[in-house]
Amino acid sequence: MIRRYEQWNRRFIKPLWWLVIIGMLASVAVVYERVETEQTTARKVEFVFDYRDLLEISDLQGDPHKFVLDQLDKMKKAGIHSLAVYESTLSELKLSRRVEVFSTHEAMALTQSPISQNENFTYVLFAEKESQQRLQPLIENTFNSLGVRVRPWSFKNQPGMIIEMGMEEALLKTMDPDPITLQMLKEKGFQIVVRMSNRRPFDAANMDKLLAQLKGIGVKRFIIDGETVPGFIDDSHFENIDQMAELMTKYNMGLAAIELLKAPQRGFNRLAKEINYDVVRLHSFTEADGQKLTENLTQQELQDRVQGVADRFVLAVKDRNIRMVFLNARAVKNVDKGKILNPLDALYDSLNGADGALNRVKNAGYTLGIAERFWQYHSVWQPVAKALLVIGAVALIALMISYFVSEATLALFVLGLIGSAGLYILPQTQSMFQQALALGAGISAPSLAMMFAIRTSKEKYSASRQKLGASALFAIGLLLRTTLTSLIGVLFIAGLLNQITYSLVIQQFRGVSALHIVPIIIAVIYYLFFTESTTYSEKWAQVRKLLSSYISVLWVITAAIVAAAGMYYLSRTGNEGQASAFEKLFRSFLENTLGVRPRTKEFLFAHPVFLLGAFLAARYRGRGALILILVGVIGQASVVDTFAHLHTPVLISLTRITYGIIFGSIIGYVIIAVWEIAARRWQAWVKPAKR
Structure with missing residues (x-):
């Protein structure tokens, strides 16, 4: 029985990928209708x-x-x-110069009447006849409904009324x-x-x-x-x-x-x-x-x-x-x-x-003009598409876990389907379930993308050294392939959460912060313990060795730098992220110049660093290049997070990440050129010195 399960488990990887592809195709159809909603209604x-x-x-x-x-x-x-x-309130009617409002003391001073110790009322005078005719019934109905007596009053032939309530409270009462x-x-x-x-x-x-x-x-x-x-x-x-x-x-x-x-x-x-x-x-x-x-x-x-x-x-x-x-x-x-x-x-x-x-x-x-609502396109086949999306998302999550516990792939997929079926048919849990599944798919896609990138780059530095042109092509090809793999998660998020409530932010996609940090953690764990073909006992031995290692001052300094960088990274995410005045000016320049602003952490940092790492892995076969590729996970997580802002139109998000790839590639190639020039100068300087 166990042997048969192992056989099925090994054979099931390819069908899982087919289920992911089917889910992606279903998502494309659903997302297309969202684009139609955004582009043709509420303009x-x-x-x-x-x-x-x-x-x-x-x-x-x-x-x-x-x-x-x-x-x-x-x-x-x-x-x-x-x-x-x-x-309206009496306070606003006073601002409009339709009435004048007095306290008992002010009214007594105005009329030069004796002050009463047993009265704290509100006195109202109307500015003109129209105000009296249209506002008096409004005021009377409001205070009568509150059980407050209202009676006529006048001053120098100017009509008014007395409201038997303290002025401070009367000014607060709301009317039509x-x-x-x-x-x-x-x-x-x-x-x-x-x-x-x-x-x-x-x-x-x-x-x-x-x-x-x-x-x-x-x-x-x-x-x-x-x-x-x-x-x-x-x-x-x-x-x-x-x-x-x-x-x-x-x-x-x-x-x-x-x-x-x-x-x-x-x-x-x-x-x-x-x-x-x-x-x-x-x-x-x-x-x-x-x-x-x-x-x-x-x-x-x-x-x-x-x-x-x-x-x-x-x-x-x-x-x-x-x-x-x-x-x-x-x-x-x-x-x-x-x-x-x-x-x-x-x-x-x-x-x-x-x-x-x-x-x-x-x-x-x-x-x-007058703001209009979104009229959502929602075809009759969307429930079927959503079912395919659920199956594909479960398959994607199972595939990601398979790179760590391959023996559990089939079992996890089956359990995921059973749990999905149970939660999906309960109306009170549907929203929570869809968000959890979208979050799982959104984390799994960039994690898989980075694991593929690390594995491919490792094969490159293990092979023979490549020429300059081939290394440069390999770098851009790897970045594009990695980004396209990350976009699988985007399709599942956009497809599963294709409700108008998310576009209007009546419902919010919870756990979006996890999209920033969890793929980084998964990629680091994979890099440290799963890039080599070792047994679980050997991996556990590596973990124990790492945990029992002596901590040097350098380690402490490195940990502090990493922690500070992590805090800064998290502070920049979400709607409450902080930015300097210069950065706001730079963002404004990008927005006004391009129409859509690419994310700075993608095109100024993550993508160029990823390109440099991929180039170095192919050109110089340096193991340290994998660290640079690993840093690129920040850009991949950002790509998915861009589409997780469900109140942003799909085409805007797509334009944003496209700009990020284009400008990130340009900057990356500039860095590669500088690196190559510096490397050649270094070699030219070192060789004569050795002689």
Whole structure:
């Protein structure tokens, strides 16, 4: 029985590779439909300004009303055609100059009445008759629903009302959006995006009425204001959220998902799912970002920052599927200049001009307009393709493990299929299972690629020394073959995780950091213990010898350097990776020159070092060349990781790694040329010295 298993196990390697190939072909078909989704749907980009910020800036101007109207005209000219309007509060109505709000003490001083020790109310005066007619019912309904008494009040024939609640608390209470503002913005030709909160008790009838009104003025999308979506109670009660979703579907309204939030907005995933993922990604340019444009800068420094803002917007649209750019601003007191400054003009400059964001977004194939959702291409044969992908991914993982424990290949494959079948049919585990399988395939492909590269290079330095041209061709051929092998993992990641939730970052591919470090560990272990045909006992003896070796100062220094390099490497990965000012400038130059920026760790480091190592292995048969090839695993892991950013369009990622190979090869060959010249000079200098 054992002998028969061993025979089957040896014969099963080739069928496993055929299963991987079949899975790859299935993935190509799935990925093609993702490319169709990205290239033919959701091609409109919407720039939205925060109207509340405009009101706050206007409050510091000599003529607030004129300032608002002037800035609205400038925004239209600058290409900002949408404004975000919040649910109104007494505080915002005061900013709009529609009402004036007083505390009891302020009202008594205004009317010269005796101060009452038993009263802490809020007094409201309306600015004009229209404000009273349209806002009084809104205010009364809001506070009556909270059980707060509201009664009439006037001062010098100016109508108002008394709200029997402390002013500080009354200013916080949320009401429907200001209807006067909505009408004014609509008449000026702006699209309106509503900031919707969960600060009021959810009432389906009132929400139905509000959405009907918003639909009437053309509102298409909400941005959630706060940490929870309307109707959220807790993570186990979704009745209100489901009702909210029904109403949004009824009035054809979608959501905007704000990127890079510290914590997801609670209830968002449920609401997005129930509205069939009518969601667009939103990039936020914050007040703090805008403040950097008001600092004490020279004209050149300001132009550089304006250009940086434009670059940021274009990069967000092209590289991260952003379809809504949300602009914030605030006024800043500048003591040195003796002025109150705001970044509005600088923001307009970042959008306009030959190098402005708007022209570059249009040149990239997008149009300006109301942001639209992705309509995912999803053919009926995709479930069959996914099944083939699962089988192929299990086969790929089994193949990678076979290079360490060859006897377990068949058993691991069978166990993997059984586990896959069990997990795949359970809806609650499907997402976790697909991510785990994609991660396993993503780690296995670059690991196999590097093991093949190490083995091939070892055969080269064991053979006769090759000529210069043959060595150079061998190096580039090995890099291309290694990269193509790594791309197998890319196909499985893109195919297995081909859900719109990943493109919208409603779901995230967990464990991506492992793609950076695990292939390196696997390649090092293979290099140290598995490049020679030795028995397991001999390998274990090598491990014990290594562990029992005396530690020298040189070892400690080397370990410290490796640890520091590893920490730096990990700090550079992910969205929170750090970069110096010079590197940011260099990145911007690459982005603006090439359209798509290649990864610096690939074309400036990993690929050139890999090429040099492969060249030295073939040309000089140096065993140390394998160390350089081993360093190239960083580039292979980066290639896979590039496609693991599932919110980036596939064609952008493909262009990025292509540039990485091209420029990495050019730099690598320059290094090889320098090495060859130096080597020949050294030989010419050493030979006469020996004589």
